[in-house]
Amino acid sequence: MNKPNSTYKVKAYSAGSATSPLASGTIARRDPTEQDVQIEILFCGVCHSDLHSARNEWSEFMPTVYPIVPGHEIVGRVTKVGSGVSKFKAGDLAAVGCLVDSDGTCLECRAGYEQFCPNLTLTFNSPDKHLGGVTYGGYSDSIVVDQRFVLRIPSNLNLAGAAPLLCAGITTYSPMRHWGVTKGKKVGVVGLGGLGHMAVKFAHALGAHAVVFTTSPSKKDDAFRLGADEVVISRNADEMQKHAESFDFILDAVSADHDINAYINLLRRDGNLTLVGAPAKPLAVSAFGLIMRRRSLSGSNIGGIAETQEMLDFCGKHNITADVEVIPIQKVNEAYERLLKSDVKYRFSIDMASLKSE
Numbered sequence: 086m087n088k089p090n091s092t093y094k095v096k097a098y099s100a101g102s103a104t105s106p107l108a109s110g111t112i113a114r115r116d117p118t119e120q121d122v123q124i125e126i127l128f129c130g131v132c133h134s135d136l137h138s139a140r141n142e143w144s145e146f147m148p149t150v151y152p153i154v155p156g157h158e159i160v161g162r163v164t165k166v167g168s169g170v171s172k173f174k175a176g177d178l179a180a181v182g183c184l185v186d187s188d189g190t191c192l193e194c195r196a197g198y199e200q201f202c203p204n205l206t207l208t209f210n211s212p213d214k215h216l217g218g219v220t221y222g223g224y225s226d227s228i229v230v231d232q233r234f235v236l237r238i239p240s241n242l243n244l245a246g247a248a249p250l251l252c253a254g255i256t257t258y259s260p261m262r263h264w265g266v267t268k269g270k271k272v273g274v275v276g277l278g279g280l281g282h283m284a285v286k287f288a289h290a291l292g293a294h295a296v297v298f299t300t301s302p303s304k305k306d307d308a309f310r311l312g313a314d315e316v317v318i319s320r321n322a323d324e325m326q327k328h329a330e331s332f333d334f335i336l337d338a339v340s341a342d343h344d345i346n347a348y349i350n351l352l353r354r355d356g357n358l359t360l361v362g363a364p365a366k367p368l369a370v371s372a373f374g375l376i377m378r379r380r381s382l383s384g385s386n387i388g389g390i391a392e393t394q395e396m397l398d399f400c401g402k403h404n405i406t407a408d409v410e411v412i413p414i415q416k417v418n419e420a421y422e423r424l425l426k427s428d429v430k431y432r433f434s435i436d437m438a439s440l441k442s443e
């Protein structure tokens with residue numbers, strides 16, 4: 086444990102209980118220690134996981150400790166670095182995603198899979214090794230993070246649109262790479278929200294034939310613009326049936342309860358459906374859907390630090406950012422309500438300058 090000498094106050098939006106809205110207040114951050122990078126937060130994306138956590142919807146798996154300051158899609162400018170920091174200097178652009186620490190020694194860390202480390206520290210709602218209590222996320226004007234967990238943003242990317250890459254981007258890029266999404270593969274994306282729209286961009290950039298499944302007919306034109314080759318309105322059984330047994334890979338990014346068997350049946354022999362969406366309640370799976378074609382069902386959790394940097398560099402090269410609606414932090418509660426109505430095109434990105442007026 087690296088005990089800091091002192092702390093400083095920052096402004097932040099937090100929720101005091103599962104039923105209270107986010108509200109303005111202050112929290113303490115540690116002053117940067119030797120390995121730390123202090124970042125002024127410029128933009129923070131709004132992930133559906135922020136909402137699940139703020140409302141304690143994952144109480145069974147990761148109960149929320151209140152108050153919670155959500156936010157793990159952070160871009161900003163370095164304001165100060167510790168004496169041992171060589172990767173960054175004041176004035177640099179920097180980014181932080183869902184992880185701020187891990188033990189660095191376990192098998193997972195050594196393999197570059199910090200997201201699976203048994204001792205990982207998430208950006209919010211994880212035990213804070215430095216200050217006690219829990220970590221506080223990006224809905225704030227400043228954050229202090231160990232340099233190993235700070236990433237670089239390619240200079241050609243728009244910052245508001247780059248913020249969501251830190252979760253929505255890596256969460257969709259990582260399983261696509263793992264499952265070999267490439268030219269000649271038929272790839273499905275279920276749910277055109279924050280994660281889903283990034284998945285479409287990546288599937289397209291990787292050269293696959295991308296098919297979007299949406300419950301929102303109004304998103305059809307956007308889906309094509311984002312890079313889809315075909316769009317299926319998933320509530321239309323005839324449209325679904327046309328794609329039976331044809332997919333190599335399907336990424337499911339739906340935030341709520343839904344029938345995954347309808348998608349498993351669209352996989353060809355040895356096809357894979359990966360869940361990245363994390364609905365609170367268990368999903369029902371038909372054994373026959375899997376065993377009849379040796380299909381597989383799996384999950385994926387964000388990505389490691391090296392792969393996150395690889396994804397950011399890929400986005401720089403292909404000029405990929407999220408399509409964002411930039412909002413002031415004062416609109417974050419409204420944004421949560423709109424997320425629940427699938428009314429986001431396609432990620433809210435909070436302009437943190439709005440917090441300065443509080």
Ligand SMILES: NC(=O)c1ccc[n+]([C@@H]2O[C@H](COP(=O)([O-])OP(=O)(O)OC[C@H]3O[C@@H](n4cnc5c(N)ncnc54)[C@H](OP(=O)(O)O)[C@@H]3O)[C@@H](O)[C@H]2O)c1
Pocket residue numbers: 131132133134135137252253256275276277278279280281298299300301304338339340341342343360361362363364385386387424425427428429431
């Ligand atoms: N595995 C990970 O590492 C990881 C990382 C980040 C987020 N997540 C999880 O991934 C999920 C998606 O996050 P997000 O930020 O992309 O959320 P989001 O922007 O709210 O998108 C979710 C999309 O799911 C679809 N949807 C919503 N309710 C539905 C329903 N009842 N039936 C069918 N489709 C429905 C909608 O798409 P259409 O309108 O197109 O139907 C909606 O836009 C969340 O559960 C989040 O916690 C997981």
Ligand SMILES: [Zn+2]
Pocket residue numbers: 132133134135157252253
């Ligand atoms: Zn997220």
Ligand SMILES: [Zn+2]
Pocket residue numbers: 187188189190191192193194195199202203204
């Ligand atoms: Zn580890």
